[in-house]
Amino acid sequence: MANLLRPIPEYIECPNCGSEVEIWSDEDETRCSSCGAIVVREQRFSCLEWCKYADRCREFIEKVKESRIGGI
Numbered sequence: 001m002a003n004l005l006r007p008i009p010e011y012i013e014c015p016n017c018g019s020e021v022e023i024w025s026d027e028d029e030t031r032c033s034s035c036g037a038i039v040v041r042e043q044r045f046s047c048l049e050w051c052k053y054a055d056r057c058r059e060f061i062e063k064v065k066e067s068r069i070g071g072i
Contacts, residue, residue: 014039026065
């Protein structure tokens with residue numbers, strides 16, 4: 001959950017060209033800057049997948065993201 005509230009960069013290999021691609025912990029996909037391919041993160045499950053309060057957390061996460069964007 002912390003990686004959704006305070007995203008961190010991770011690096012994965014582009015399956016198309018093999019370049020290292022930066023993807024943030026709150027993203028499911030990104031575009032490779034070398035070849036332009038869409039790179040999709042391997043599916044990981046979090047408490048947002050099974051917790052009965054997940055809807056509340058999703059709303060909270062969106063509010064935090066919106067406040068960061070508005071505060072830039």
